[in-house]
Every structure is written in structure tokens, then in C-alpha cells.
């Protein structure tokens with residue numbers, strides 16, 4: 001059995017994968033001690049860890065949304081650690097059977113994973129940080145910058161701008177899909193122009209609750225020759241699934 005883990009800012013999702021099916025889905029508050037106990041109990045032979053962090057050569061460079069800066073689980077089974085949005089995109093490419101795809105996760109922040117010819121594109125380590133492209137303005141971003149996409153549209157900025165939890169706004173279909181949503185759609189259009197993916201998969205605790213029809217707004221900012229499918233993935237375990245797929249791939253290479 002392979003264990004797929006998605007360590008988020010608030011919650012950790014976990015599941016088991018036998019190479020075909022995912023079972024034993026579980027969610028608990030992000031906490032290192034609980035996590036260690038769960039890993040021990042699982043008796044997994046390999047582990048895929050997805051983490052809301054910028055990683056370079058396996059090291060955490062930056063993790064503004066996590067409750068810890070560094071962590072060492074002291075694992076004695078093979079494991080891989082990968083950025084959470086990359087895991088999401090990888091799972092989407094497997095599930096939709098598409099070789100070229102971008103996956104965008106919207107939760108507390110915004111992440112993007114790029115899959116090119118079935119492989120995650122890392123650049124120098126942290127490629128695809130769509131949440132921190134410059135839109136403009138002076139609003140401070142969680143990364144230390146100013147006027148980034150996340151300042152207009154993300155879990156943390158929606159709470160600040162609208163005075164309500166983003167997840168609840170989308171679940172109740174009370175989000176106004178206003179100019180801040182347009183800012184997001186323009187950023188996605190720009191990403192499509194860069195990579196020309198066959199699918200844009202959008203997910204995460206907030207992204208997975210966006211009204212898919214509203215996302216057709218993205219096409220308004222694109223030349224008509226660019227028409228990727230835009231799909232909302234309503235599966236909170238996609239990131240953990242991607243981590244499990246990646247752990248399985250790494251076992252094949254041992």
C-alpha cells in the first residue's frame with residue numbers, strides 16, 4: 001500500500017492507494033504528532049507527501065501558510081515530497097489522461113502545477129507560482145510582495161475583502177463573481193497563453209466550489225484559437241492522490 005498525504009495550512013488529508021484504487025480517506029487538523037502516528041499505523045511501503053510550500057531540491061524554501069517552518073518525519077520507508085499544486089496537476093493528468101495540462105488550486109492561497117508530456121515541470125524548482133504574479137496596487141501579499149494575484153482572489157484575501165469565509169461564500173453561491181474574479185480569470189488566461197494546455201483543472205477547497213459556468217469568463221481574455229477545456233475538480237483528495245501516484249512512480253525507479 002502507498003500512502004498519499006496532503007499537508008495543508010489547516011488540514012491534512014490522507015489516503016491509501018493499492019495501485020488501482022484509493023481507500024481509507026481521512027482528514028485531520030495539521031499537526032506533526034498526529035501525522036507521525038497516522039503514518040506508523042498505515043504500515044505503507046512508500047509515502048507521497050504533498051505540501052503547501054515552495055521546494056527546491058527537496059528543501060522547504062518558503063511556506064507562509066503552514067504552521068511550521070521545517071519538519072522531519074524521520075521516515076524509514078521510501079518517500080517523495082512535492083508541492084501540493086504540482087500533485088494536484090499530476091493527479092488531474094492521470095485521471096483525465098491528458099499529457100499537457102495545468103492545474104490550479106485555490107485554498108488559502110493559489111498554486112499552479114504544470115504537466116508537460118506527463119511530467120511535472122519544475123523549472124529551477126518552483127515554477128508556476130501563479131498566485132504571486134504581479135497584478136498591481138500596493139496591497140501586501142503573504143509572500144512579502146505587493147499587489148499579487150492572491151491579494152485579489154484567494155482564501156485569505158476574500159476573507160479580508162468580503163468579511164466572510166471564502167468556502168462558505170462559494171458553497172452558498174453568494175460570491176459576486178465581480179472584478180476580483182475577473183483578475184483571477186485574466187491570470188489564468190495568461191497562463192493558458194504560456195502553456196497552451198489541453199485542460200485547465202481547477203480545484204482546492206475553494207477552487208473546487210467555483211461555479212464552472214462562471215469560468216467561461218477566462219475565454220473572454222483569450223484569442224479564439226485558445227480553447228482548453230476548463231474543469232472544476234470537486235475532489236478534496238486530488239492533491240493526496242497526486243502524491244500517491246508520484247510515490248508509486250518513484251518506487252518503479254528504485
Ligand SMILES: [Zn+2]
Nearest residue numbers: 132141143148
Ligand atoms: Zn505574493
